[in-house]
Amino acid sequence: MTQPVSPPRDTADKVPAAELPAWRSLVGRVDVRTLSLLGVLAALVLIGGITKPDEFLDTRNLQLVLTQASVIGVVTVGMTFVITSGGIDLSVGAIVALASVWATTVATQEYGFAGILFTAVVVGVGCGLVNGLLIAYGGMVPFIATLAMLASARGLALQITDGRTQIVTVDGILKLGERDSYVLGIPPLVLVFAVVTVIGWLLLNRTTFGRRTVAVGGNAEAARLAGIDVRRQRLYLYLLSGLCCGIAAFLLIILSGSGQNTNGNLYELDAIAAAIIGGTLLTGGRGTITGSVLGVLVFTTITDIFALNNLQSDVQQIAKGAIIVAAVLVQRRTASTT
């Protein structure tokens, strides 16, 4: 976490840390946007606690919110890398759908747990590879390449299922979604989400891979001149996003006990929204895993509070839009005062 010798470079460049009051210095290190997002989350928890104290402030509800956040959360971690590099991946939802139906076809179910997990991951990585090759070496704009992937992966998923829901019969997989499998009260899905988040954070903040990602997103030409293989880096990033989709598809199979061509509907928008709210720049060059995960939690908590208070979908959608705007405005305000 900490760098013993000197404070992080960007803070040191602006103002010497010693001249700031202690809390400002801490704020500077933790990242203001992340803090303001934590504030939004705290406010939501407060609202939930006031409106539905018994149902909201309940261990089961915490488990529920985190479980529902896991699938889209894993996707968002991958998306954060792609957006940080200045790209976009519109195909994540379609890849989740394709991976989930391929992994739950009758043939795959014969190979049991390992077969399903392996297939989901391989399909995810495979789609990521195609995206990466088209963008990095084919020179296609990420928006177009992944839009094409969105269309064809959804089409393929529909073709494989013929519109049917493929119900999972493998016992070990179904068990993972149930209460008996919770580890110290934590659902296995949430554990996977946590591991992916930690690895994602380390990868982005503590490795050469992460620094290259930021550099490519900040200024691809400068990154190239600095000796970074920009193309290869981009390829790896879409592979990473595809891998995350494969993992998410597996989690979704555990959660819903089935594969369906409609899985992952609108994940691309949710993941992009969560990353942007979290403070990742859509133009690239700046990304934060912590922010993205908080963004996902904000969304899931909102949905949870709405459902607990029995709000109807029209009200939910209006309120969700308003909260997105509010969250971003609050961030702007906090960011500009520092």
Next chain:
Amino acid sequence: MSPHTSRRGLLFGTAAVSAGAFLAGCTSNEVKDDKPAANDQPAAGDKPGKHVTIGFAGPQADHGWLNAINDNAESRAKKYSDVTLEITEGSNDTAAQIGQIETLINKKVDVLVVLPADGKALTQVGLKAMRAGIPVVNLDRVFNTPQAYRCWIGGDNYGMGLNAGHYIGEKLKGKANARVIELAGLDNLELTKQRTQGFDDALKNYPNIKKVARQAADFTVESGQAKMAQLLQAQPEFDALWNHDDDQGVGALRAIQQAGRDDFLMVGGAGALSAFQAIKQDNSVLKATVLYPPTMAASAIDLARALGQGKGVGGLAEYEIPASITLYSAVVDKDNVDRYMPTGFR
């Protein structure tokens, strides 16, 4: 496919998964409570008559119920030696579907059977066919004006809600302060509102019952799981649940199982094979489902053939086929599930 079209594709989304080969063997079950013997009898008499070419245009079968619609139409047409079926590639794109129907008009088919992706948007092409002298059998999603079709046959969404409500009402009759919840379908569809309206109207007959919560899902397994998980958290105690759609019901049942709840009765909707099997096994909260039968497509072929041959419908006194037929949304529970099992779609 964009998320938008995919949602539209779920219009009328009734449950999952279709059953090509399985259904092909055993379609044609007219779902009528009072005429069990008539089940395998085509509506217009079986004697071969004048040859009829029927053009069939439907939406993209990206959902189990729509797949079952196509299967029902195709297999029923095969039963008749005097019928040729010209079936178009299903599409949810209004312009594409209009083009396909115009092609069928130009081919001068004798009768058209149309299940429009969007009834309002396709009204004009229905009118065009009628003016060209080709009678149209409008299947399920209704055109804007009766001038655009000779006969309408479809399901009863209001009746689904009504019958689900009455079934639950009778089950909870003796219970004071009974609480029910509703897991609805896609809220921006008219049919979802009709189903809810029917449900609410039925519950008015039972003053001891109160509907305490309603959440809308998207007709998908994923949304069914997510919304149900939250409903269960929001309502620690209730007595009955009506879920509009057996496909999202797969997800809802999964959420119920994950929450370890079994203290209520669940009624589904549509008539998926998986729901029938669960009802028969009687080892989950799912005790019944309300039908929205895909057999209507087979009946539409019967009607189209009768139209082409200028006949009425067998068993009715009319010389012509009726102007409209609404299918009955029967409640299937453990007592009668065996009878409906062959119509279940995957």
